[in-house]
Amino acid sequence: MIKLNEYIGSIKRDIAEARLISDLKTLEIAQQFAQNxxxxxxxxPRFKTENIELTIPIAIGEMSIETEVYERINLSEFMKKTRDKLxxxxxxxxxxxxxEIIDSIIKPEASKLDKSIKEDTPxxxxxxxxxxxxxxxxxxxxxxxxxxxxxxEEVLAGELIAYLRDDIKPVKPTQPSIPKPKVIVESSQLKDVNPEHIIHVKMILNEEPMEWSFSExxxxKVVSKLLPE
Structure with missing residues (x-):
């Protein structure tokens, strides 16, 4: 399954890439014309799409809630606390x-831990x-x-975990978490879904091409800007 926003975004991206391929082909044809x-x-010849209308069948697979966002670990303080507790x-x-030997043992492990914890780690x-x-x-x-x-050793490790856990702090969200749907889009899976549970998303994409504009x-100094054609 994929998040709905990511799926719709990928469709828009693919259409933009299709336009790029078309324009590159137009350029190739223009070069051939110039030599004849x-x-x-x-x-x-150049094709321009006024409107692209899509009807996409999807089914809601699950609702996911964004995980907490974590601050980066203060490595020097975290290593010191680890050493003192050990x-x-x-x-x-x-x-x-x-x-110093203890610090050399802790440093690579602490760095590895810091890199492993991303902003969206559950x-x-x-x-x-x-x-x-x-x-x-x-x-x-x-x-x-x-x-x-x-x-x-398990008891000792447990004490160390409890001592260090507060140093890995989630950032309090400024807004309440909003559930985001994950959707089923593959036709092989949609055929097993009750037709009553399938949603048809209608999209109309309007092309608004941009071109570089140069001025002084x-x-x-020459200044370049992207402006609508």
């Missing part, structure tokens, strides 16, 4: 050189990514320094 002694006096969890003193996926991150940095720390802990400003 007789054809160069003929007008160049040291607290394993309950061991580390030299300054060892702390909440449950964020939790999964943070869980993987927490288990990985804890395991790498224990292996690198050959540390054995009395507590269950007060300083004598």
């Amino acid at each position: 002694e007789y054809l160069k006096h003929f007008s160049i 040291i607290s969890l394993v309950n061991r003193r580390f030299t300054s050189a060892e702390v 909440n449950n996926e964020v939790d999964t990514l943070l869980k993987t991150y927490s288990y990985d940095v804890l395991e790498l720390l224990l292996e690198s320094f050959r540390i054995s802990v009395k507590e269950d 400003d007060e300083d004598g």
